[in-house]
Amino acid sequence: MDILEILDKKRTNQKLTKEEINYFVDGYVKGSIADYQASAMTMAICINGLKDEETIYLTDAMIRSGDIMDLSKIKGIKVDKHSTGGVSDTTSIALVPLLACEGLKVAKMSGRGLGHTGGTLDKLEVFTGIKLEQPQDKIIDIVNQVGCVILSQTANLVPADKKLYALRDVTSTVQSIPLIASSVMSKKIASNNDVIVLDIKVGEGAFMKTLEDARHLASLCITIGKAYNKKVSAVITDMNTPLGKSVGCELETNDAINLLKGQKSNLSDIVFVLFKQILKLANINCDYQAEFDRLIQSGEGLQKLKEMVVALNGSTDFFDKELKPAYVYRAKNDGYIYDIKPKELGILVNNLGGGRKNIQDTIDLSVGIRLIKQKGDKVTKGEIIAELYSIQEKDLNNTYKELDNIILLSDTKPTLAPLILDIIE
Numbered sequence: 535m536d537i538l539e540i541l542d543k544k545r546t547n548q549k550l551t552k553e554e555i556n557y558f559v560d561g562y563v564k565g566s567i568a569d570y571q572a573s574a575m576t577m578a579i580c581i582n583g584l585k586d587e588e589t590i591y592l593t594d595a596m597i598r599s600g601d602i603m604d605l606s607k608i609k610g611i612k613v614d615k616h617s618t619g620g621v622s623d624t625t626s627i628a629l630v631p632l633l634a635c636e637g638l639k640v641a642k643m644s645g646r647g648l649g650h651t652g653g654t655l656d657k658l659e660v661f662t663g664i665k666l667e668q669p670q671d672k673i674i675d676i677v678n679q680v681g682c683v684i685l686s687q688t689a690n691l692v693p694a695d696k697k698l699y700a701l702r703d704v705t706s707t708v709q710s711i712p713l714i715a716s717s718v719m720s721k722k723i724a725s726n727n728d729v730i731v732l733d734i735k736v737g738e739g740a741f742m743k744t745l746e747d748a749r750h751l752a753s754l755c756i757t758i759g760k761a762y763n764k765k766v767s768a769v770i771t772d773m774n775t776p777l778g779k780s781v782g783c784e785l786e787t788n789d790a791i792n793l794l795k796g797q798k799s800n801l802s803d804i805v806f807v808l809f810k811q812i813l814k815l816a817n818i819n820c821d822y823q824a825e826f827d828r829l830i831q832s833g834e835g836l837q838k839l840k841e842m843v844v845a846l847n848g849s850t851d852f853f854d855k856e857l858k859p860a861y862v863y864r865a866k867n868d869g870y871i872y873d874i875k876p877k878e879l880g881i882l883v884n885n886l887g888g889g890r891k892n893i894q895d896t897i898d899l900s901v902g903i904r905l906i907k908q909k910g911d912k913v914t915k916g917e918i919i920a921e922l923y924s925i926q927e928k929d930l931n932n933t934y935k936e937l938d939n940i941i942l943l944s945d946t947k948p949t950l951a952p953l954i955l956d957i958i959e
């Protein structure tokens with residue numbers, strides 16, 4: 535087989551065979567196909583797309599590029615959730631312990647933040663000493679004992695995705711529905727869970743900009759999941775405004791803890807919908823809302839999160855830490871919060887040291903911005919709109935200027951989009 539012929543076929547929008555796709559993935563992982571050839575391929579896929587059958591072949595070749603987790607020693611229904619990435623989205627830290635309280639088993643592989651979106655692993659590092667890399671037998675022990683764990687992806691899980699994702703990130707080829715579907719589903723299938731619920735974000739702060747594209751991505755992921763006998767459903771959620779109240783690791787983990795203590799917000803609405811979808815697919819029938827509220831009111835969910843942190847060697851001090859803002863940002867006029875631009879807010883916190891531009895960068899976990907007012911809220915001149923945490927005095931003027939362009943006020947109340955746009959089963 536010849537890579538130039540394969541590239542030529544995709545450039546001229548012809549369907550690739552299973553063997554050709556295997557040859558490409560295998561050659562790229564082993565190094566016989568160069569980065570420049572792989573980037574030509576991802577660009578051709580971005581422009582011409584893939585047929586569903588080709589996407590399934592691509593996912594399959596990616597899964598087989600590394601290890602498949604052997605979770606057979608975990609007793610019970612193994613469930614997983616994946617978000618396509620958003621701003622102020624700290625659902626996993628609250629959702630995972632709640633699922634474990636229901637007797638479901640969760641061995642969730644999460645990622646680091648990159649670009650404007652945050653990463654669950656960074657947010658978990660607020661628990662001093664936590665060890666997010668564990669050998670497979672330890673993962674199995676923790677899940678059997680505690681019910682849940684959130685960890686870094688094991689080194690050899692889908693190496694093809696690691697290489698391809700890094701390449702796509704620097705060649706403007708992230709934004710392709712078949713490439714996103716194969717990237718997400720290869721990792722989910724290699725993690726070997728029975729039930730997978732996807733949270734597909736749509737809007738300004740997300741990869742999918744339109745509802746139509748988000749629906750297409752959802753049904754493609756479900757088609758791939760079915761090919762592997764997995765139960766998959768997708769919740770499509772709005773990402774035109776930050777999901778929770780905060781951006782920044784300590785603040786976001788604090789929001790997840792507060793949710794488990796009973797605080798209601800957009801974030802708790804999404805956590806509930808994901809909880810309900812996962813329980814439904816796992817054939818647990820109950821009054822989902824009553825059960826969700828019970829786990830929170832009784833403190834069971836919070837206790838389970840503590841157990842998970844301790845099982846990973848983390849300190850529980852952060853559960854009692856009081857976070858204090860260094861500065862506040864106030865309304866310049868009377869009016870309504872008309873817009874809060876999620877991507878720009880994520881980038882601002884990143885630039886202040888709360889996120890990373892390159893994967894080697896170190897994050898300042900304490901840096902962050904908490905929104906006291908949300909889109910649609912009425913404000914009067916001088917009222918506090920946001921709190922700024924661990925921001926240095928030298929960055930203050932610029933931060934205020936940026937916030938003037940990120941948080942927009944208007945005389946008219948904006949129409950608020952629903953948070954849950956669709957559920958595809």
Ligand code: URA
Nearest residue numbers: 618619713714717718
């Ligand atoms: N999340 C992933 O895991 N992969 C993508 O390609 C995009 C979002």
